[in-house]
Amino acid sequence: MGRRDPDFTSDGLYLPDDVSAMADAFKVACAKLGALADQDEVRRAMAIVIAHHYDMGLRRTDRMVASAASLGRIVGKTPDLPGSGTAGRRTAPAGVRDTEFGP
16 A cells, blocks of 8 residues: 555545555554453544544554554543542543544
């Protein structure tokens, strides 16, 4: 897969090869985390990290996987704060939770 400019279609969507590369990185990151990757917040945080890496031109799969897995571990193991109103469920950090995608 060669480098393309721009990396988006004219509609602002990722090209199929790009989606495939990001999906592969996501699958590997999930495999590294095991059961921790079953949490929705962990999966969302990892997907966002991979997309941001890709958007910045950082396409090395090993680096995307390492960053995504590291954040996934943090999000998955962050305890709920007393009085936060989230007892019994975990939430992604505000910066991750509030991220919007789009061109």
